[in-house]
Amino acid sequence: xxxxxxxxxxxxxxxxxxxxxxxxxxxxxxxxxxxxxxxVGTPYTRAGPYFKTPFIQEVRYxxxxxxxxxxxxxxxxxxxKKYISVDTTARWKVVDALAFIKSVKSEFGAKSKLDAILxxxxxxxxxxxxxxxxxxxxxxxxxxxxxxxxxxKEKIAQGEDVIDEEVTGEIERIEVGREKLSELIAQSxxxxxxxxxxxxxxxxxxxxxxEKSVESKVYERMISERQRIAQKIRxxxxxxxxxxxxxxxxxxxxxxxxxxxxxxKIRGIGEARAFAIYARSLGQxxxxxxxxxxxxxxxxxxxxxxxxxxxxxxxxxxxxx
Amino acid sequence: MNExxxxxxxGQAKGLLLILLVIVGVVTAMGSFYTVGPDEQAVIIRLGRYxxxxxxxxxxxxxxxxxKLYIVKTERVLQQxxxxxxxxxxxxxxxxxxxxxxxxxxxxxxGDLNVADVEWVVHYRIAGPFRYLFKTKEQExxxxxxxxxxxxxxxxxxSVTEVLTTxxxxxxxxxxxxxxxxxxxxEMGVLVGTVALQDVNPPDSVKxxxxxxxxxKQEQEKLINQAERQYNTVIPEAKGKAQRKISEAEGYANxxxxxxxxxxxxxxxxxxxxxxxxxxxxxxxxxxxxxxxxKRFKDVTIVDAQVKGLLPVFTKGGGASL
Numbered sequence: 090x091x092x093x094x095x096x097x098x099x100x101x102x103x104x105x106x107x108x109x110x111x112x113x114x115x116x117x118x119x120x121x122x123x124x125x126x127x128x129v130g131t132p133y134t135r136a137g138p139y140f141k142t143p144f145i146q147e148v149r150y151x152x153x154x155x156x157x158x159x160x161x162x163x164x165x166x167x168x169x170k171k172y173i174s175v176d177t178t179a180r181w182k183v184v185d186a187l188a189f190i191k192s193v194k195s196e197f198g199a200k201s202k203l204d205a206i207l208x209x210x211x212x213x214x215x216x217x218x219x220x221x222x223x224x225x226x227x228x229x230x231x232x233x234x235x236x237x238x239x240x241x242k243e244k245i246a247q248g249e250d251v252i253d254e255e256v257t258g259e260i261e262r263i264e265v266g267r268e269k270l271s272e273l274i275a276q277s278x279x280x281x282x283x284x285x286x287x288x289x290x291x292x293x294x295x296x297x298x299x300e301k302s303v304e305s306k307v308y309e310r311m312i313s314e315r316q317r318i319a320q321k322i323r324x325x326x327x328x329x330x331x332x333x334x335x336x337x338x339x340x341x342x343x344x345x346x347x348x349x350x351x352x353x354k355i356r357g358i359g360e361a362r363a364f365a366i367y368a369r370s371l372g373q374x375x376x377x378x379x380x381x382x383x384x385x386x387x388x389x390x391x392x393x394x395x396x397x398x399x400x401x402x403x404x405x406x407x408x409x410x
Numbered sequence: 411m412n413e414x415x416x417x418x419x420x421g422q423a424k425g426l427l428l429i430l431l432v433i434v435g436v437v438t439a440m441g442s443f444y445t446v447g448p449d450e451q452a453v454i455i456r457l458g459r460y461x462x463x464x465x466x467x468x469x470x471x472x473x474x475x476x477x478k479l480y481i482v483k484t485e486r487v488l489q490q491x492x493x494x495x496x497x498x499x500x501x502x503x504x505x506x507x508x509x510x511x512x513x514x515x516x517x518x519x520x521g522d523l524n525v526a527d528v529e530w531v532v533h534y535r536i537a538g539p540f541r542y543l544f545k546t547k548e549q550e551x552x553x554x555x556x557x558x559x560x561x562x563x564x565x566x567x568x569s570v571t572e573v574l575t576t577x578x579x580x581x582x583x584x585x586x587x588x589x590x591x592x593x594x595x596x597e598m599g600v601l602v603g604t605v606a607l608q609d610v611n612p613p614d615s616v617k618x619x620x621x622x623x624x625x626x627k628q629e630q631e632k633l634i635n636q637a638e639r640q641y642n643t644v645i646p647e648a649k650g651k652a653q654r655k656i657s658e659a660e661g662y663a664n665x666x667x668x669x670x671x672x673x674x675x676x677x678x679x680x681x682x683x684x685x686x687x688x689x690x691x692x693x694x695x696x697x698x699x700x701x702x703x704x705k706r707f708k709d710v711t712i713v714d715a716q717v718k719g720l721l722p723v724f725t726k727g728g729g730a731s732l
Contacts (some may be wrong), residue, residue, distance in 0.1 A: 113458035115546040136656040137459035155546040155596050178555045224566040267563050293559040308615050315619035319626035328632030333637035341648050348652030350658035359663020363670035370674035377494045384699040
């Protein structure tokens with residue numbers, strides 16, 4: 090009996106000892122061994138099964154994965170005095186677990202360090218650059234703008250009326266650009282953070298927006314811009330309409346006057362030709378024609394109501410005498 | 411007495427042990443194999459360490475928690491929505507939530523420092539299950555953060571007109587490439603599919619004035635069309651009239667000429683006849699004319715030179731008067 094209990098006790102003891110010395114580091118984790126609360130040795134970064142001294146040594150796990158940090162959206166004035174709200178986010182990981190544990194102790198501790206360092210770095214970089222640098226990344230919008238302006242000028246030279254729908258003078262050149270700006274923020278923070286065993290992978294400018302009061306001014310500008318363009322379009326339309334109407338009356342007059350001219354000419358020619366024919370034929374015997382024509386005239390012109398007074402000497406009544 | 415009990419206990423214990431062993435045996439057996447479907451991949455972690463990734467089929471693993479199994483659907487296309495949300499509710503189908511709830515996500519600055527309201531969707535697949543599971547902590551958050559950041563970068567390089575109208579495809583392509591680049595940098599194991607822009611509008615309070623521009627354009631076109639149409643009605647009509655005037659003139663000229671020719675020919679014929687016998691012809695024509703006239707007149711008075719006063723010898727109208 091006693092023997093069995095002893096065996097049992099030994100078995101339990103072995104079990105307990107085993108589980109106090111055996112530990113597993115999962116993928117995405119790293120670990121530091123602490124002895125009596127103090128870290129010893131180098132961090133274990135590779136996943137797998139390990140052994141440590143039982144009971145006196147503890148395992149502190151640290152996340153090996155890429156972690157994210159969110160900044161609190163900040164109102165920051167840019168170099169050109171525009172108040173914007175900057176919402177940043179960063180990716181970081183623990184590359185030196187020992188330094189990490191020694192300095193910030195945990196992810197929670199790390200967060201406050203990250204908050205302070207990244208906030209300062211962000212403020213610093215943003216306020217030293219104009220707003221455009223945080224919005225745009227390249228100057229390609231300027232090239233496009235120039236190309237469009239050129240196109241519009243050419244069209245106007247050809248007499249077409251084009252509306253310039255593009256905008257304003259807000260297109261300044263950038264020197265740095267959004268990506269470089271993010272990199273600048275990360276760079277200055279990186280040096281600080283490595284002391285805590287933290288590698289800062291990148292900083293993303295997740296959102297940049299106008300501060301509310303500035304926003305409404307921007308909207309006003311956008312609205313008045315659009316209204317200006319609309320007005321321009323309308324007046325060009327009106328102008329085009331009047332041009333066409335002018336063309337109508339001009340062409341109309343031209344057609345009518347030309348037709349009149351041609352018609353008169355044709356009539357004239359016709360009449361002249363007729364005259365010539367008459368002259369040629371009737372001219373052969375003018376007196377006979379006179380006689381003939383008079384006879385016809387009498388026949389046609391004298392109506393039944395006319396009173397005829399004939400002398401008995403008339404040729405017609407010659408034979409009545 | 412006690413001896414019998416102890417024997418019984420031993421028997422029961424043995425029986426219990428047997429049952430336990432059987433249960434353990436079955437559980438172990440069940441935990442030592444697994445199946446992977448055709449749209450899935452399985453990641454095996456042995457004692458914390460990555461062992462292998464397996465595709466579809468039947469596979470074996472160590473039981474009793476020594477091997478841990480993670481199954482990931484690698485063919486499924488997942489999506490993240492930005493600027494709006496749709497929900498699939500079982501009885502109503504898809505409903506789209508008011509996008510102005512998500513203005514923070516959708517309003518962004520364009521390259522000419524105007525504001526646009528951009529909604530978009532990112533489709534993606536988990537192509538590298540091990541990386542997806544173990545390299546980063548907040549996978550969906552990474553995808554969302556990167557998408558927002560990149561979309562703003564891409565939109566921020568373009569003018570607001572481009573964003574609203576002509577630049578959509580370019581924006582989608584550039585965004586897709588850049589998002590993939592950053593997610594690869596984080597070793598996410600994610601393959602970005604399409605980035606699709608949804609509604610892209612000017613912000614609500616500015617919309618009306620953008621519409622005004624469109625309306626003005628339409629008005630302009632209408633005015634010009636009307637004027638052109640008027641031109642196309644009036645001018646052809648006038649041309650037609652003009653043509654008619656000319657034809658009329660030609661007709662007149664022809665008629666005149668023809669009549670002249672006709673008259674000339676008639677005269678010619680008569681002239682020929684006259685020349686053959688001039689006196690007779692003249693007399694004949696005269697008498698014919700007078701005959702026709704006499705027939706017509708109602709009141710004919712013949713006056714004789716030798717008779718003084720007006721003494722009509724013959725009146726057609728009946729009744730002589732002296």
